[in-house]
Amino acid sequence: xxxxxxxxxxxxxxxxxxxxxxxxxxxxxxxxxxxxxxxxxxxxxxxxxxxxxxxxxxxxxxxxxxxxxxxxxxxxxxxxxxxxxxxxxxxxxxxxxxxxxxxxxxxxxxxxxx
Amino acid sequence: xxxxxxxxxxxxxxxxxxxxxxxxxxxxxxxxxxxxxxxxxxxxxxxxxxxxxxxxxxxxxxxxxxxxxxxxxxxxxxxxxxxxxxxxxxxxxxxxxxxxxxxxxxxxxxxx
Numbered sequence: 001x002x003x004x005x006x007x008x009x010x011x012x013x014x015x016x017x018x019x020x021x022x023x024x025x026x027x028x029x030x031x032x033x034x035x036x037x038x039x040x041x042x043x044x045x046x047x048x049x050x051x052x053x054x055x056x057x058x059x060x061x062x063x064x065x066x067x068x069x070x071x072x073x074x075x076x077x078x079x080x081x082x083x084x085x086x087x088x089x090x091x092x093x094x095x096x097x098x099x100x101x102x103x104x105x106x107x108x109x110x111x112x113x114x
Numbered sequence: 115x116x117x118x119x120x121x122x123x124x125x126x127x128x129x130x131x132x133x134x135x136x137x138x139x140x141x142x143x144x145x146x147x148x149x150x151x152x153x154x155x156x157x158x159x160x161x162x163x164x165x166x167x168x169x170x171x172x173x174x175x176x177x178x179x180x181x182x183x184x185x186x187x188x189x190x191x192x193x194x195x196x197x198x199x200x201x202x203x204x205x206x207x208x209x210x211x212x213x214x215x216x217x218x219x220x221x222x223x224x225x226x
Contacts, residue, residue: 033212040123041218043202092156103157107154107155
């Protein structure tokens with residue numbers, strides 16, 4: 001089954017404790033992206049990757065890091081989480097034609113930073 | 115950052131009624147997509163429009179892309195409870211490859 005898998009789905013952590021949210025897709029997609037979703041603000045792009053070893057900032061990259069060492073995986077790293085990073089996070093991928101093609105989303109990872 | 119504004123933010127209607135959701139921007143988009151999101155899930159693509167003036171139909175849903183490619187609308191005819199969800203528009207610009215801008219969404223609730 002074609003899917004984007006995120007882990008963990010739910011996480012409660014404390015300020016400053018490094019964490020990684022993993023994202024894996026099995027569709028051989030070149031394009032992957034991370035979003036955060038907050039009430040009233042919609043989905044805001046954090047980072048995206050056009051292909052392996054190619055990453056770029058989205059609209060809200062501060063406090064986050066990503067890596068794309070292999071095509072299928074695109075982890076989101078919070079080196080020192082803060083309460084304002086409490087949010088619902090989505091990973092997405094797309095095949096060729098990402099400007100007009102379909103974005104496939106994971107089920108989301110709800111993160112709470114205390 | 116070019117902004118996509120959706121209106122209304124919230125819409126509650128009875129089954130059988132019609133509704134329209136709007137997505138507006140001051141900038142031109144190369145393409146515009148509509149997604150629907152249900153609680154606990156990621157958004158799912160409904161349609162992509164790429165040509166100014168384009169109209170696409172998906173059963174009871176009609177999507178229109180403005181002539182100037184700055185705005186779009188989603189019209190649902192005879193809404194059903196299964197249409198309940200958060201509707202999101204998303205636009206892509208030719209000069210910002212890889213950056214897809216999302217609107218804040220319109221929460222639609224259809225009651226039996």
